[in-house]
Amino acid sequence: MNLHKLSSRLCPTVTQKFRHLHIQSSGQQLEAVAMETESTEPNPLSVFRTSEQYPTYHSERHTGQYYTLPPAHIQKLFPHGLPPRFQLQMKTFNEGCVMVRPPVLELISYLKKADYSKPPLRYILYGDIGTGKSMSLSHALHYCYTQGWLIVHIPDAHLWVKNCKELLPSSSRPSRFDQPIQASQWLKNFKITNEGFLSKIKTTQQYVWTKRESTEKGQPLGVLVDQGVNRMKSSSDVVGAVLRELRLQAGGATEGEGAFKLAVAVDGVNALWGKTSLKKEDRTMCEPEELTLIHNLRKMMKNNWSGGAILTALSQTGSLFKPQSAYLPSELLGEEGFDNMEPFVPVSVSNYNEKEFESCYLYYLERNWLQHPHGRSEEGKKELIFLSNKNPSILERLCAFL
Amino acid sequence: LFFRHICVSSSLWKKNLAAAGPQKFTQEFIDKQVEEFEIGKRHLANMMGEDPETFTQEDIDRSIAYLFPSGLFEKRARPVMKHPEEIFPKQTAIQWDAEGRPFHFLFYTGQQSYYSLLHDVYEKILAMERHQDKMRNKGLLTSETKQILLTGSRWLLKEEIEEYLVENISDHDYMRLIQLMEKLLSMPYCSLEEEFILKFRKQLEVQSSKHEIPALQYDPQGVTFSVADGRRKTAKASITLRDSGSGNITINGRNYLHYFPLLQDREQLMFPLHFVGMLGRFDVEGSVEGSGHSAQAGALRLAISRALLSFVSEGDVEKMRQAGLLTADPRIKERKKPGQEGARKKFTWKKR
Numbered sequence: 001m002n003l004h005k006l007s008s009r010l011c012p013t014v015t016q017k018f019r020h021l022h023i024q025s026s027g028q029q030l031e032a033v034a035m036e037t038e039s040t041e042p043n044p045l046s047v048f049r050t051s052e053q054y055p056t057y058h059s060e061r062h063t064g065q066y067y068t069l070p071p072a073h074i075q076k077l078f079p080h081g082l083p084p085r086f087q088l089q090m091k092t093f094n095e096g097c098v099m100v101r102p103p104v105l106e107l108i109s110y111l112k113k114a115d116y117s118k119p120p121l122r123y124i125l126y127g128d129i130g131t132g133k134s135m136s137l138s139h140a141l142h143y144c145y146t147q148g149w150l151i152v153h154i155p156d157a158h159l160w161v162k163n164c165k166e167l168l169p170s171s172s173r174p175s176r177f178d179q180p181i182q183a184s185q186w187l188k189n190f191k192i193t194n195e196g197f198l199s200k201i202k203t204t205q206q207y208v209w210t211k212r213e214s215t216e217k218g219q220p221l222g223v224l225v226d227q228g229v230n231r232m233k234s235s236s237d238v239v240g241a242v243l244r245e246l247r248l249q250a251g252g253a254t255e256g257e258g259a260f261k262l263a264v265a266v267d268g269v270n271a272l273w274g275k276t277s278l279k280k281e282d283r284t285m286c287e288p289e290e291l292t293l294i295h296n297l298r299k300m301m302k303n304n305w306s307g308g309a310i311l312t313a314l315s316q317t318g319s320l321f322k323p324q325s326a327y328l329p330s331e332l333l334g335e336e337g338f339d340n341m342e343p344f345v346p347v348s349v350s351n352y353n354e355k356e357f358e359s360c361y362l363y364y365l366e367r368n369w370l371q372h373p374h375g376r377s378e379e380g381k382k383e384l385i386f387l388s389n390k391n392p393s394i395l396e397r398l399c400a401f402l
Numbered sequence: 403l404f405f406r407h408i409c410v411s412s413s414l415w416k417k418n419l420a421a422a423g424p425q426k427f428t429q430e431f432i433d434k435q436v437e438e439f440e441i442g443k444r445h446l447a448n449m450m451g452e453d454p455e456t457f458t459q460e461d462i463d464r465s466i467a468y469l470f471p472s473g474l475f476e477k478r479a480r481p482v483m484k485h486p487e488e489i490f491p492k493q494t495a496i497q498w499d500a501e502g503r504p505f506h507f508l509f510y511t512g513q514q515s516y517y518s519l520l521h522d523v524y525e526k527i528l529a530m531e532r533h534q535d536k537m538r539n540k541g542l543l544t545s546e547t548k549q550i551l552l553t554g555s556r557w558l559l560k561e562e563i564e565e566y567l568v569e570n571i572s573d574h575d576y577m578r579l580i581q582l583m584e585k586l587l588s589m590p591y592c593s594l595e596e597e598f599i600l601k602f603r604k605q606l607e608v609q610s611s612k613h614e615i616p617a618l619q620y621d622p623q624g625v626t627f628s629v630a631d632g633r634r635k636t637a638k639a640s641i642t643l644r645d646s647g648s649g650n651i652t653i654n655g656r657n658y659l660h661y662f663p664l665l666q667d668r669e670q671l672m673f674p675l676h677f678v679g680m681l682g683r684f685d686v687e688g689s690v691e692g693s694g695h696s697a698q699a700g701a702l703r704l705a706i707s708r709a710l711l712s713f714v715s716e717g718d719v720e721k722m723r724q725a726g727l728l729t730a731d732p733r734i735k736e737r738k739k740p741g742q743e744g745a746r747k748k749f750t751w752k753k754r
Contacts, residue, residue, distance in 0.1 A: 325660065382681040386649060386672050389659040398665070 048359030050100070055108060055143035062100045064355040066363055069096040069142065077145045079189045081155045083134045085396065093367050099356060103349045104136045108143050110345065111309055116261060119303035122341055124269065125313040127349035128327050130393030133313040134267050136349055140311055144263040149308070150197050152190070152246065152264045152300070157271035158318030160293050164278050167286075171210075172237050176292050177280070183235035183293060187228045190242070197260060198222035204248055207241050209234040221245060240296040247300065250307035262308030264300050268315035272298055273337030275321050301340060312341075352390040360392070364399050375399075427490055435486040442483070459484070492568045515567040516575060523582050526598065530589050537591075548593040555603040557583070562604070613719065613728055615711040628712045632705030634731050637693035639701035643709035644685040651686040653702070658686075667699035674707040674727050678714055704730060 050065040052058060058067070074082075074096050082090070090096040107123055114121055125133045145151055154160075160182050170176035191198065201221040208214040209231065215224055221242065228238030250262035266272075272294055278286040288294040301310060314332045316322060326332050329346060352360060361381060364370050374380045388395040443462060447454035450465045462483055472480040482489075497514070498504045508514040508521075537543050558566070560576040571579075583602060586592060592599070616628045627644040651658040651671065662668050675681050686706065690698045707727040711719055722728055736745035743749055 325656075379676075379679075379681075383672065383676060386675070386681050387665065387668050389657065391659055394659065 048362045049097075054146050055104075055139060056146060058100050058105060058108070060102075060105065063102055063105065064099065064359045066097040066099050066359065069098060071096075073142065073145065075192075076195075077142065077151065077153075077193055078138065079192045080185075081141070081153050081189075082138055085393070086135065089396070093369075097363065098135060098139050098142075099132075099359065100139075101132065101136065101349075101356065103347050104139045107136070107140045107311070107347055111140070111143065114309060116307050119306050120262075120264075120308045120310050122301070122303065122310040122344040123312065123347055124329055124341065124344050125311075125347050125349055126327060126329050126332075128351070128391070129316055129324070130391050131349045131351055132392050133315065133349050135392075136347075137265055137267055137311060137313045141263065141265050144261075144265075144309075144311075145193075147261070149261040149263045150246065150250070151193050152243070152262065153193065154186070154266045154297070156315070156318055157266055157268040157294075157297070158315065158320070160291065161271050161274070161276040161278065161288060162318075162320060167278055167280075168233070170236065170292055171234060173292075175290060176295065177278075177286065177290055178233075178236040178292050180232040180235050183239045184229055184232050187225050187235060187239060187242070191222075191225050191229070198225060200260075201245065201249055203241075203245055207237075209237070215241075236292040239293060243296050243300050247305040250305060260307075262305075263311065264308065265311045266297065266301075267313045268318055269301075269312040269341070270314050270316075270319055270322070270332040270334070270337060272301070273334050273340065274319060274332075277320050298340070352392060352395075357385065357390045357395075360395065369399055427493060429495065432486055432490060435490070439483075439486055446483070492565070494568055513567075513569050513571060513575070515569050516571050516579070519567065520579065520582060523579075523586060526595050527582075527586055527589065530586075530591050530594065533591055533594070534589070545590070547590045550587070550593055550596050550599060552587075552603070555600075555605050558602050558604055563602075613708075613711060613723070615719075616709060618712045626713075628709045630705045630709035630711075632701045632703065632708060632730075634700035634704060635693050635697040635734055637690060637697040637701040639688055639690040639698065639705045641686055641688035641702065641705045641709060643706065643713075644687070645683065645713065646685045647683060648685055649682040651688070653686075653688045653690060662695065662699060664695065667695055670699040670703045671706065673703060674710055674722070677722065677725060677727065678710055678718055680710075680713070700731060703727070 048065050050058075050062050050067050052062060052067055053070055055067075074090070082096070086096070103125065107125075110121065110123065125136055127133055141151060141153060160179060164179050164182065166179070166181055168178045168180060170178045199220045199222055202218050203215060203221065203224060204217065206214060206217050207224070209227065213227070213231065213234075215227060224238060224242055224245070228235040228242070231238075246262055250260065272288060274288065276286045276288055276291070278291075280286055289298075301312075303310070314327070314329060316324060316327060316332060319332065322332060329341075329344075330338055333341060361384065365376065370376065370380075372380070375384070384395065384398065388398050443457055444454040446462060446465055447457040449469075450461075452461065466481055466483050470481040474480055497506060497509055504510070506514045506518070508517045511517050534543070557580055560571065560573065563576060563579065564571060583599065586595065587599065616630050618626050618628055621627060621644070625644055625646050627642055629640070629642050632639045632641075653661045658668065658671065662671070671686075672681070675684065688702055688705065690702055692698070693701075704727075707722060710722075711728075714722070719728075738744050741749075
């Protein structure tokens with residue numbers, strides 16, 4: 001059975017591979033051409049696909065349709081960003097297709113209309129488990145990237161409050177704890193995403209790391225990031241410094257070379273104000289406040305800077321000590337978090353409606369993902385609707401072994 | 403003076419109960435019991451304030467259950483008042499006279515009633531053949547004769563024949579008897595002995611699907627709905643099935659996706675609707691309590707199937723019954739026995 005699945009999976013993807021290789025080899029110039037050629041090939045089956053690759057142009061008439069993430073963008077923008085199951089799906093289908101859905105369109109329209117000289121608006125994506133909050137966040141982030149913003153993306157804040165193998169007492173402040181591995185990992189990914197900006201932004205003050213190491217004022221940000229990547233011990237403080245620099249310079253507050261807009265995207269925001277599962281050496285529980293990374297992130301969440309937007313998504317799946325039925329912001333953020341995040345713009349994400357379910361089903365059919373012959377019939381579709389109740393993640397898991 | 407000491411040891415005084423055999427009831431004893439039963443029945447009717455003349459066995463059972471409530475699980479251990487014929491086992495009367503000579507000529511075969519039955523049947527066969535010859539001689543031999551209707555009935559089982567004959571017979575004997583009856587049936591003019599043959603046939607139940615179909619009720623908005631219950635292993639479920647045209651399912655106020663995160667439980671819910679082919683048509687609103695998630699899913703499934711009976715045609719009802727959707731699962735947790743760890747598990751066996 002496995003062999004059969006493999007063979008049917010390989011056949012359609014072989015042709016796909018060749019197409020992608022052709023596009024990648026000629027660089028960006030061909031991307032525009034590819035867009036045109038795709039629109040001129042009227043494929044009757046791709047009612048659920050759109051050739052519009054830039055989220056700027058996505059509108060209501062694209063709802064329910066899948067658009068392909070350009071592979072170059074995926075590599076740069078999401079080295080760590082996409083949900084793991086989606087990454088598996090990308091690997092299987094050899095392309096990353098995201099569905100355009102109303103919550104994201106709403107979010108993007110807010111981003112387009114917002115005034116960036118004022119403090120940033122905080123957007124919280126909330127909803128039931130498996131309705132597509134992280135995917136929507138990634139979609140919105142893709143929009144910001146195509147607009148040329150600087151991206152600060154924390155794929156899952158919960159990873160920073162649990163399962164940490166090394167918890168060092170902070171070098172700069174006595175009551176804080178550092179997480180060198182997570183910090184350096186994040187700095188590496190930050191470097192990949194925002195390569196263009198690293199040379200343009202300069203530091204505004206001197207940072208002293210140890211007796212022998214310091215970063216002078218006026219150095220490009222790249223040096224700061226490299227410092228964090230190379231020296232693991234001070235990486236958490238470097239993260240704090242980087243965030244501070246970005247906060248100060250976004251929107252052209254100081255006279256830097258050209259203003260840039262800052263997009264802070266945090267998935268699993270409720271981790272910042274929840275509990276941790278980390279223990280200190282005397283076996284008492286750590287508060288999130290005592291972790292350097294969390295502390296700095298909280299400072300980012302405040303709207304005392306200008307020239308950007310804060311996009312966040314709640315997540316129950318990774319959260320600690322929260323019941324599975326909790327999905328509203330007040331429940332997951334807790335009192336402290338809610339007070340900190342207020343005022344915010346809530347965006348609710350829900351299960352697929354009829355049209356979206358239809359296009360998801362057609363997409364899986366086109367990719368030959370539904371192997372069972374009964375899956376192609378009307379009855380099979382009704383069964384899928386019943387068993388998954390049009391929940392995206394459950395549908396995906398269900399189809400995975402059909 | 404002479405006297406003899408006759409000392410007998412006490413062991414001789416105890417009667418050897420095992421050698422006496424099963425207790426024999428004399429006919430007078432049974433008659434006395436029947437009399438007492440009748441009188442007792444009239445007393446009971448008086449006590450319950452009902453008419454002694456029209457006091458049936460069902461009324462007796464009801465009254466005894468009321469007067470002597472018993473919590474015993476084994477129904478046969480509860481107090482019972484029935485006609486002595488049903489209580490005392492049927493026993494053969496003494497089959498030999500005062501001089502020891504048996505009454506019946508087949509007594510020394512050991513199974514006198516069985517062999518006498520065989521003889522009777524053969525007599526009838528011979529009589530039918532003679533009748534046939536007579537008709538042939540007269541010229542009134544007709545090939546189409548009235549056939550006995552045998553559909554809907556079956557031959558009596560071996561246990562039932564034994565009960566009828568008050569004797570033990572072997573499987574081989576039973577087979578011989580049935581073969582002989584079949585031979586009788588195969589002859590023409592067997593309709594003459596119809597009454598005799600039907601004594602040995604038992605009527606089967608007419609329709610095996612006797613299910614109570616819940617009534618279709620109408621909402622104020624005009625939406626048809628029906629209510630049904632289901633049980634499985636201490637889990638009790640009760641649902642309202644609405645014909646509204648959407649496939650929403652709410653259990654205990656929560657969406658079924660949240661209540662049953664396991665796919666298997668949702669598949670159980672889907673089974674009755676998918677079987678009848680009405681997946682997206684109904685709205686289910688249910689409440690369930692008790693036991694675990696699997697039992698709750700099973701209880702809901704039974705409740706949904708029962709509620710569907712009112713929306714579905716007769717043929718579909720039979721199909722559902724055969725699919726096992728309407729049968730309540732009788733399996734319950736087995737009782738833990740003393741001397742064992744659990745229901746089946748024994749303590750560690752030590753050789754010495």
